[in-house]
Amino acid sequence: MMTVRLPQLGGCVCGRVRYRLTAAPLLAYACHCHDCQKRSGSAFGLTVVVRSADVLFKGEMDLVRLPTPSGRNVEQNLCPTCRCRIYAQAAEARDFLSLRAGSLDQTDWVIPVVQTWTQSALPWALIPGVRHLPQEEFDFVALGREWQAWAPKFVTD
Known part of the structure; x- marks a missing residue:
């Protein structure tokens, strides 16, 4: 099992926004919806809750504030200079936020438990060995328990 030291640091491309993650994440997943593809400028979005x-x-x-494919409005937080998206947050879930995994300085531990919206996926971008989950079955709490069962061990310095 991989060991990851906390805090984990991250930030935007230009360095104007920086952050410290001081506790273990709850979940990591990949989303192949068209919005995540467009917002990331890539094949999918990789999120750490x-x-x-x-x-x-x-x-x-x-x-x-932008709508999601499910119709909810989600607040996207980005650097005003380089426009790098750092995190998203739903108004109805203020106690949690979705960090953009690529904004972390160290990303080798971010292994998604599932990939969703795979019907929108670029065929070559499906992640081998990562379960496909229909978006209507996405349950943050259950998936968080599943991810934490095999996630890296997070330790503080």
Whole structure:
């Protein structure tokens, strides 16, 4: 089992926004919906769900409210200079936020428990060995328990 030291650091491309993740994440997953493809500029979005209280941000961010494929409005938080998306947060779930995994300085431990919206996936971008889960079956709590059962061991310095 991999061991990951906390805090984990992250930030935007230009360095204007930085953060410290001080506790173990709750979940990591990949999303192949068209919105995640467009917002990431890539084949899919890779997300790490954390408790809001476990992340300390430094630097101002712009907030943009955008609808998701499910119809909910989600707040996207990004650097005002380089426009790098750092995290998203749903109004109805203020205790949690979805960090963009690529904004972490160290990403080798981010292994998704599932991939969803695979009907929108680029055929070559499906992740081998990662279970496909229809979006209507996505349950953050159950998937979090599943991910934590085999996730890396997080330790503090």
